Amino acid sequence: xxxxxxxxxxxxxxxxxxxxxxxxxxxxxxxxxxxxxxxxxxxxxxxxxxxxxxxxxxxxxxxxxxxxxxxxxxxxxxxxxxxxxxxxxxxxxxxxxxxxxxxxxxxxxxxxxxxxxxxxxxxxxxxxxxxxxxxxxxxxxxxxxxxxxxxxxxxxxxxxxxxxxxxxxxxxxxxxxxxxxxxxxxxxxxxxxxxxxxxxxxxxxxxxxxxxxxxxxxxxxxxxxxxxxxxxxxxxxxxxxxxxxxxxxxxxxxxxxxxxxxxxxxxxxxxxxxxxxxxxxxxxxxxxxxxxxxxxxxxxxxxxxxxxxxxxxxxxxxxxxxxxxxxxxxxxxxxxxxxxxxxxxxxxxxxxxxxxxxxxxxxxxxxxxxxxxxxxxxxxxxxxxxxxxxxxxxxxxxxxxxxxxxxxxxxxxxxxxxxxxxxxxxxxxxxxxxxxxxxxxxxxxxxxxxxxxxxxxxxxxxxxxxxxx
Amino acid sequence: xxxxxxxxxxxxxxxxxxxxxxxxxxxxxxxxxxxxxxxxxxxxxxxxxxxxxxxxxxxxxxxxxxxxxxxxxxxxxxxxxxxxxxxxxxxxxxxxxxxxxxxxxxxxxxxxxxxxxxxxxxxxxxxxxxxxxxxxxxxxxxxxxxxxxxxxxxxxxxxxxxxxxxxxxxxxxxxxxxxxxxxxxxxxxxxxxxxxxxxxxxxx
Numbered sequence: 001x002x003x004x005x006x007x008x009x010x011x012x013x014x015x016x017x018x019x020x021x022x023x024x025x026x027x028x029x030x031x032x033x034x035x036x037x038x039x040x041x042x043x044x045x046x047x048x049x050x051x052x053x054x055x056x057x058x059x060x061x062x063x064x065x066x067x068x069x070x071x072x073x074x075x076x077x078x079x080x081x082x083x084x085x086x087x088x089x090x091x092x093x094x095x096x097x098x099x100x101x102x103x104x105x106x107x108x109x110x111x112x113x114x115x116x117x118x119x120x121x122x123x124x125x126x127x128x129x130x131x132x133x134x135x136x137x138x139x140x141x142x143x144x145x146x147x148x149x150x151x152x153x154x155x156x157x158x159x160x161x162x163x164x165x166x167x168x169x170x171x172x173x174x175x176x177x178x179x180x181x182x183x184x185x186x187x188x189x190x191x192x193x194x195x196x197x198x199x200x201x202x203x204x205x206x207x208x209x210x211x212x213x214x215x216x217x218x219x220x221x222x223x224x225x226x227x228x229x230x231x232x233x234x235x236x237x238x239x240x241x242x243x244x245x246x247x248x249x250x251x252x253x254x255x256x257x258x259x260x261x262x263x264x265x266x267x268x269x270x271x272x273x274x275x276x277x278x279x280x281x282x283x284x285x286x287x288x289x290x291x292x293x294x295x296x297x298x299x300x301x302x303x304x305x306x307x308x309x310x311x312x313x314x315x316x317x318x319x320x321x322x323x324x325x326x327x328x329x330x331x332x333x334x335x336x337x338x339x340x341x342x343x344x345x346x347x348x349x350x351x352x353x354x355x356x357x358x359x360x361x362x363x364x365x366x367x368x369x370x371x372x373x374x375x376x377x378x379x380x381x382x383x384x385x386x387x388x389x390x391x392x393x394x395x396x397x398x399x400x401x402x403x404x405x406x407x408x409x410x411x412x413x414x415x416x417x418x419x420x421x422x423x424x425x426x427x428x429x430x431x432x433x434x435x436x437x438x439x440x441x442x443x444x445x446x447x448x449x450x451x452x453x454x455x456x457x458x459x460x461x462x463x464x465x466x467x468x469x
Numbered sequence: 470x471x472x473x474x475x476x477x478x479x480x481x482x483x484x485x486x487x488x489x490x491x492x493x494x495x496x497x498x499x500x501x502x503x504x505x506x507x508x509x510x511x512x513x514x515x516x517x518x519x520x521x522x523x524x525x526x527x528x529x530x531x532x533x534x535x536x537x538x539x540x541x542x543x544x545x546x547x548x549x550x551x552x553x554x555x556x557x558x559x560x561x562x563x564x565x566x567x568x569x570x571x572x573x574x575x576x577x578x579x580x581x582x583x584x585x586x587x588x589x590x591x592x593x594x595x596x597x598x599x600x601x602x603x604x605x606x607x608x609x610x611x612x613x614x615x616x617x618x619x620x621x622x623x624x625x626x627x628x629x630x631x632x633x634x635x636x637x638x639x640x641x642x643x644x645x646x647x648x649x650x651x652x653x654x655x656x657x658x659x660x661x662x663x664x665x666x667x668x669x670x671x672x673x
Contacts, residue, residue: 016662017655021645022636025652027662029669037556039510048649053656054663065508079508086510120668130555130579146557146583148648156652158659161582162636194495195549198578228552230578255671262667294495294552314548318494411504411554432499432553439503439522
C-alpha cells in the first residue's frame, strides 16, 4: 500500500467515511459537467426527488456536440440542439455556473477549467469524462466517472470508490529537440501497455517531467487513462504556481501565499512508499506515432511496424486485429504512410502551445494537395490568444480550416468525421476502431507538430526534418 | 425492447442465463456504443445500437446478431474489456440488450464501476478458463448458474470459481448497490468535511 504520496494525502483529506460495503466515501472538491454525460444524471435526481447539494462546487460547459463550423443557434443538428438546451435548462434550474458558447470561457472542459484557475493542487476533481485525468497536471486527484456517479456527486458531492494503488513513472533525462509531451506519453503507454494502469493512479515524475510546461504536463496526465490509469498526476512546483497566478478563480491577495504554502505541503514526501515504480530514459524517446487501434500500439517515426514475434504474447491478439483493420503489414515503415485528413485539437493537444508548435511548422508552407486539414482550438480563450498572435492566419494561409472550439473529430460527435477508410494524422488521444466517425476510418496519433508536418508532405513525416532545416 | 426494460433493483445472489461470448482484447467503449449514439438525453434506445459499427461490419455474423445467442444474458469477454471513454452509455446499452452479468479476464476501471453502479456484476476468471468457456460456446449453448454468494459459476460439466471485488459482492448481496441514498446518510459528515478543506477557505 502506498504511503505519504500526494495521492495518499489528497485521498485522506477528502475521505468522508468508510462505507459498509468496504469502499471509501470521497468528497469531490470540483465537479465539472458537460452536455453528454449529465442529462441522465439530472433526470435521475428528478426521479429521486433530490436537489443538487452544493451547486457552487459544479461548473458546466458545452464541448462534445458543438459544431465547429457554424455555432449559431439553433444548431443544425436537432439532437445536438436538444442536448445543449437540456444542459442550459438544468444549469438554470439548479443554479450551476455554465460557460456557454460566446461567454469567452467556453471550450473543452479539460482546457477550460485550468485556464480559469478552477483546477488547483490538492483538489479532488471528477467529471463524466475519462480525460478528467488531465487536471492531475496541477497535483489534483482527478478522474473520470460515469453518469450514475455524476448523479451521486450532484446529490451528495461524494462518490463511493476504492482507493487506487500508486505507480510512480520516473522519467530520467530530458526530451530531445523536436520531441514533445505527446511523444513521451505515447512512449510510456507503449512501454507499460494499455492495461497496466488498471487499479492505479500514475505519478509522473523525474527531470523530464519537471522540465515540461504546464500545458505539456496536461498532455501527459490527459493520456493516463489510455494506459489504463483512471488518474494521473504531477507534484505541483513553481511552474504550477506561476501558471495559476492571477487566473480568474485562483486564490487572490493574502490567500495566494496561504494557498502556495498548503500546495507545497501536498508533495509526495521524500520517504513515501509507492506500490510500484517504473523508470525510463526520456532522452531515448523518438517522435512517436500509433500504427494500430489502441494508443499502446505505437513506434518511433523511423521504425517498422512490429511483427507478431516482437510483440508481448498478451498483446498479439489485438495486434493481429490492428494489422487487418489498419491495412498495415508487419515490417512496413510507418514513415511516408499517405494521409487524408489532418486534425489538430482535443483536450490532449488543443492548447495555445500546441497551436504555436504546429503554426511554427506551417509558416511559409502549404498543405499538400487533397489533404483536408483543420484546427480546432481547445477553448474560446485559446482561439482568442491564437488570433492575437496571428496563428489563425498562419494556419489559414497554409491551407488549414480554422474552426470554433470544441471536441470535434477527437470523437466525432459533431459533423467532423472521417469518411470511409480515410487515414487521419490526429493530435487527439484515441485511435480506436471507428473513433473518428467512420466505422473503418483509421487514426494515427501524434504530436500537433507532427500533424503539421504530415499536412505539408501528405504523408507521415519526421518533424526533425522540418525544425532542423 | 426499451418499453419492456426494467433496471435491476434490490439484492440478488443468483444469476442464471445463457452465455454470449465475445472474443477480443481491449474492446473499448467506443466499440460498445459508438459516439453518435451518445446524442441522447436518456438511455432508453441504446440497446439496439450496442456494437453498431462492429455488427454492421460483420453483416449479421457478430455474436450479438447470431440467432443462437438470442436471449443470452451472461457476457463472456477477454482482457481490458470496456477501456477508453467513461460513457455509462456502454453498460447501459449492454444491459438494455439483455446482459445481466459479465465474466472476463479483466475490466477497465471506469467501465467496471459504471457496471456496478447500474447493477451488472463483473466477474474475473483466468485467461485459461475464459478460453475454455469460449471454446465450449463454439460448439453449443452454455447455460451458467452464477452464485454470487459462493462466487461460483456452474454448468452441467463445468465449474469455475469466480473472482469479484469484495465491495461489489457485498453491495449486490445487501441490495445497497444504488449508492446515492447510502452516501446521503452521511450528510453532516460531508458538510463538515467540505467546510474543513483548506481550499474552500482560501477560494472565498
